[in-house]
Amino acid sequence: MKKKVRLGIIGAGRIGQIHATNVLQSPQAELVVVSDVYFDSEVQARLHSYGVETTDDYLTVLRREDVDAVLVCSSTDTHIDMISEAAANGKHVFCEKPVSLETAKTKMAIAKAEAQGIALQIGFNRRFDPNVQEAKAQLEQGRIGALHSLRIISRDPAPPPAEYVARSGGLFKDMAIHDLDMARYLTGKEVEEVYVRAACLVDPMFATHDDVDTATTVLTFTDGTFATIENSRRAVYGYDQRIELFGEKGMIQVGNQQESTVQISGEGHIESAKPQAFFLERYATSYRNELEQFLYAITFGGTVPCTGKDALVAEELADACRLSWKEKKPILFTARPNTSKG
Amino acid sequence: MKKKVRLGIIGAGRIGQIHATNVLQSPQAELVVVSDVYFDSEVQARLHSYGVETTDDYLTVLRREDVDAVLVCSSTDTHIDMISEAAANGKHVFCEKPVSLETAKTKMAIAKAEAQGIALQIGFNRRFDPNVQEAKAQLEQGRIGALHSLRIISRDPAPPPAEYVARSGGLFKDMAIHDLDMARYLTGKEVEEVYVRAACLVDPMFATHDDVDTATTVLTFTDGTFATIENSRRAVYGYDQRIELFGEKGMIQVGNQQESTVQISGEGHIESAKPQAFFLERYATSYRNELEQFLYAITFGGTVPCTGKDALVAEELADACRLSWKEKKPILFTARPNTSKG
């Protein structure tokens, strides 16, 4: 039996807690320590009950001898420091997306990780959704022949609070970035042009932060095929996460997961359950899977399934989207791995 | 080009009007005359505008030289006389179900039709539903291997008026008779035993007519497999007409046809449209198909697709169902074609 991977987690918010639970349930890993600047006392107590240490100093996490790898779940503006320090200390890193709000910094962090030979995996959790995996497998088995177009619907159930929006990097870098990554992941294609139409229709608050809440994006790939992405910060019926792959020999659709299988037929109509509320429910399995593959990669030395470079391209695409929105015109995308110095 | 079949219709109520419309649209038939004791003036005017004669005397319909066949759409208690007179005059007959409320009379009518060599087709319209046809074709092509069990859900949207109930012959002979016929038609099997549990749950009016409004029926076939039928006189969500065939290699389901394909996702749930309201909508195509096949049979001399004998067995099964309900015990069914003198 392989020795367990000893993990530290930085950031004990919503996403940090998800990862903590998954680590505690994993037979491959041991949760040694969790840091947070402002710990929720209940969360802290629960961690202690499992024998996990807690601290308010992330540096102690990154420098402990008995920690092999860290999960960076703190706010985006801290990621670069965390990755740099982790690299310096030879700790493998799993980092939530985006790596940073400035691609220059992201590049630097990737370079440091490479220089120190640590693994750097980025949390594009949707790649690990079993439904997405099934769709990708069917596509790669030629089930629908050559891919002609792709459509991604990605709508949140409700907007985040204003303070989150203020520091989020905006709809494209905070939210659409998942879909930009998904488009590359599913198709295996690179983007040549980005065209965006976006607006502030849900809440004027977004405009005050120079942001939008609704967007339609067209990606043109280098082979001349295209994808559309539709984003909204508020779908009152729940977390709307659908994908449609259309091709030569048919269509593959990934539907929403509903809250229950109960259906009620009444006098007016037939009712079925809404999509599951939000990412914690919808992507619960994805979070477990991405952790498992991270642990596998650092245990057996393989490549992580979602690299810093993937994060960088997604961030650059998000920048191009923003530019297209601002300038109201299509933006040629030359930052793609095959053409740029990356 | 074959000469058109010249048709008369007896009875210009709801079902008679359906048939009249279909005859008027058929290139194979010509509608000569329609009779009704109490004609709706608007219906009469519409018929006249198409050059169709009307009368209040059904005998003139049955005795006209220029009528090749008649569609009997009058009330059940008149069917026997109509068939007898039609047979005497050499007119082919399409008769609505049931033939009569007494199987002895039904047998007599069948005998007369046979003696005179006229075609006698019974209006078990559901046999002609394209969805049912598709299900039967799949079954017969071995798609689910040997059939293990069958389930039929058959619920009306709302109960008929008391005066109709009074003369209907009761739930089994008026309503479940369609499902009893469907069970034989789909499976090609004959029934050995009938077990019914029934109750008056929708409206006490039914009880005052010695009738029920809700029933569950188990049919055991001679090969030891079984079917269940669920009937209700009121499904508030619409006309519920579903079939489930379960077998060795899978399951075939026939679903409801919905009023529209529109789906609305709101704050509480996802809404889709109810099943189509009632038989006129749900089985519109079936009515056209049964007419077409009747016309084909009398034009080219083949067998009609639903015979007087089929009607007789269904009526006998309905009697057995009623007996099972009354006596609260399973009833051996010996009237089936293969065992009885029929």
Next chain:
Amino acid sequence: MKKKVRLGIIGAGRIGQIHATNVLQSPQAELVVVSDVYFDSEVQARLHSYGVETTDDYLTVLRREDVDAVLVCSSTDTHIDMISEAAANGKHVFCEKPVSLETAKTKMAIAKAEAQGIALQIGFNRRFDPNVQEAKAQLEQGRIGALHSLRIISRDPAPPPAEYVARSGGLFKDMAIHDLDMARYLTGKEVEEVYVRAACLVDPMFATHDDVDTATTVLTFTDGTFATIENSRRAVYGYDQRIELFGEKGMIQVGNQQESTVQISGEGHIESAKPQAFFLERYATSYRNELEQFLYAITFGGTVPCTGKDALVAEELADACRLSWKEKKPILFTARPNTSKG
């Protein structure tokens, strides 16, 4: 009772036959004469059996005293002449889309119809689909609040023959034109900008006619909201016709109509029926409805539900789409009714 409208039909191809059948079944109309340059003998015989005259000279149709209105179902390049001649003879016109391949000519035809005071209705049949009508009604009743975005999927089951493509006016004017009209019809909004990405992915034949077979279109409306349209000349699974309206308080979806309600559960998966094959099946009811409303308008003098101006805007949008495809950039659309002299 109102006198029946006496109709002539010009063109007895696929769509002309549909209209002929519907006229023959309508109590409001009488089909007097049908013209075609090359008549199919079976079609001609069938028309004769209903007492309909036939001719190979459309002028006789347009000049007959006993014809009140004509349905123009001949090839696109003849429409302008037909409308002009009909106007000169005071006949109301129902004309298939597009009116012409040159908007200048379309404007002229509209002007002539207006000058002569004849009704001119254009055959954007999808407007009359009961599912579309239900979606529009729900939208207008405020069911999803303010509309944020619209998506139209419109894919044909198989490409038309090369000779059809050669004279079709191209994907945008022949096929997407329905969707461009639908976007205006459903939303009640006018377009400000068009952006198209298109390619030849189904069959290189399209490229030889300077045409494409696959396209994604983004329409930006004057209020800053947007719509996307996805077209393909070949969806192997059938005629894919879906609509999604997303708004403040929810989502309205119009789904495909399937060939049957039969579902088969087998060892590998659950199978359900494909969408109905093509427009003749999918929009059968729409064709009946548009005829009925045309007859109503010319009988009672109201406005037709889909005007020449609607056709003109759709044609101008199709031109803008083509330009966007060719120039690979967004095209400002200034031809809209509210801004142009139209």
Next chain:
Amino acid sequence: MKKKVRLGIIGAGRIGQIHATNVLQSPQAELVVVSDVYFDSEVQARLHSYGVETTDDYLTVLRREDVDAVLVCSSTDTHIDMISEAAANGKHVFCEKPVSLETAKTKMAIAKAEAQGIALQIGFNRRFDPNVQEAKAQLEQGRIGALHSLRIISRDPAPPPAEYVARSGGLFKDMAIHDLDMARYLTGKEVEEVYVRAACLVDPMFATHDDVDTATTVLTFTDGTFATIENSRRAVYGYDQRIELFGEKGMIQVGNQQESTVQISGEGHIESAKPQAFFLERYATSYRNELEQFLYAITFGGTVPCTGKDALVAEELADACRLSWKEKKPILFTARPNTSKG
């Protein structure tokens, strides 16, 4: 914070492992020891890695001071001894269904548990399925008014091995018992009569064990309403677990959970995923919920949500079903809690 419940598990087979995993992940419980006569070495190693002791002697589990309660997951024939010994040692018991194959013994075990004041919860896991819970909640809130009929479809994906069948107690006591319990649980009604038709259609092996593999059961409740249950030992398309509640004001349906939300539209038809394979996947959440409620009851002293008496009635119903099958007639059911001495 409440002290954790210290648990022992007897039996480390498929179901015992499920419970072990859930206990290990529960913050309310501590897994102290697991016993099995023939331990799988990998299972044993995994338990040791979590600090859980293992033994081949169940008595040591039942007699340890540091065990508060036990989960009995051993074969049915051992349950009575386990419960008796647990009661004698004051340990609370969660026992898998059925308690025993002889109702006299089940009564005795219940009596012993009551005499010693220990909690006795039975593992009718489906009661705890969130979909079932939602359906029951809707029913109880009056969503469909008075309940008229109930239908339960319960089909296994594949038959168990012959040695399992030999000791299983037969289809009714081993498999249908879940559905018999479900009928009582959902409706809150007691059964008055049982009627069964059953056959050996899947595998003749069942007949050699005096058993059947296919059955249709009609339960008549004391209020005159009824339920049907359809069982099969083999549905090639997966674990078929559906419920339909029909009532005065509508219908509630509980559908299957599918393996994925992926749908593929191809040339022949549209494919969607099969139901989840079997009970471990389909009822994963139910197993967690029943454990949680057991822990809650023994911690805070409330009633367990599924009692020994519930098990007894279900076993008596299973006996009545078998009798009905054997004697081919309806069986009056007088063993129900309200009429029997129980």
